[in-house]
Amino acid sequence: MTSSTLILLPGLMCDADVWMPLYPQLPTRHTPWVPDYGLNNSLTAMAQLVLQQAPADRFALAGHSMGGRVALEVVRLAPQRVTRLALLDTGHLPRPGGEAGAQEASKRHALLHIAQTQGVRAMAQTWVQGMVHPDRLMDVVLIEAIVGMFAHKSADVFACQIEALLARPDASDVLRTLTLPTLLLCGAQDSWSPPAQHEAMRALAPHAVLDVVADAGHMTPMEQPEAVAQSLSRWLRDGSDLGSSI
Known part of the structure; x- marks a missing residue:
């Protein structure tokens, strides 16, 4: 079976370790790749780095927390390169005034x-x-x-x-234009990026589906890796049978 690339974008001060607990449970036909943002100080610059360094022309893309916002910027810049999108414990609005x-x-x-x-x-x-x-x-x-x-x-x-986060752009327009398989996921007890925030994102992208992971806060990939891996596996498989409370 041909392998495809799965780009996993870490959040604020995170690295590949945030995704590592998921690896044993993800489909083996998807090869994960996690970038390092270095000293880039804007979400757009981080997205440009991802596009420059990505190991494949087209890829599935998942982002956690700040990584979700970077993922939305990747889609804004190069929507033709992204085959499906997962946004975990994240948001889309700019810093309020x-x-x-x-x-x-x-x-x-x-x-x-x-x-x-x-x-x-x-x-x-x-x-x-x-x-x-x-x-x-x-x-x-x-x-x-x-x-x-x-x-x-x-x-x-x-x-x-x-x-980068304080200057984050409004990604509402990106959500409105999404036509690719899209998963929204968050912890039920995420107080920083709560379920209501993800419901607002789904309202802008009504074809997207939302999984709320029980007994998890903001760090769902590390708190509940099995549940998150199950959701991502369904999303990677066909994107058609998501949307549940895990």
């Missing part, structure tokens, strides 16, 4: 200050408290996997990615 936008910037810069003064690991230990299902906060193996992954990156990378 007014007080809400100022508060977001303040919270992100506070985390950056911790990374710059105390180290990325210390920042990650603070960040992770709101990013997993509350019941998993005492799961030492999971928390260390997440914190250790963040520690692979530098505070300079964190600064660049925060800059």
Whole structure:
């Protein structure tokens, strides 16, 4: 059977480790590839890097968190190269104006200050408290996997990615034009990118389907890898029998 490329885009301060738990359960005919965004400080630049370095002309594309926003920019730039799209625990709107936008910037810069003064690991230990299902906060193996992954990156990378997220574009127009098989997925307890946010995305792309993963926060690929792999496997197979609560 001919192998096809599956590009997996990691989120803020994440790398291939966020996807690794899924690999044993994904169809073997799809070869995964995970990029490194380096010091790119815009989502468009990250998307351009993906398109330049992608190991195939056409590919299935999945993005988690910030990676979902990068995926939408890839589709904006080169829709003809993407065969199907999965957006996990992500969003599509720009940073809001007014007080809400100022508060977001303040919270992100506070985390950056911790990374710059105390180290990325210390920042990650603070960040992770709101990013997993509350019941998993005492799961030492999971928390260390997440914190250790963040520690692979530098505070300079964190600064660049925060800059990119604060300047994120509105991707509503991309969602409206989607005609390829599209999966939306999030954790039921994702407080950062909640199910309601994904319902709003589905309203713009009504042919897309939404899977809500039970007992998971924002880090669904690491919190519930079996459920996420099942959903992605269905999406990779034919994209026609999705849409359930797992």
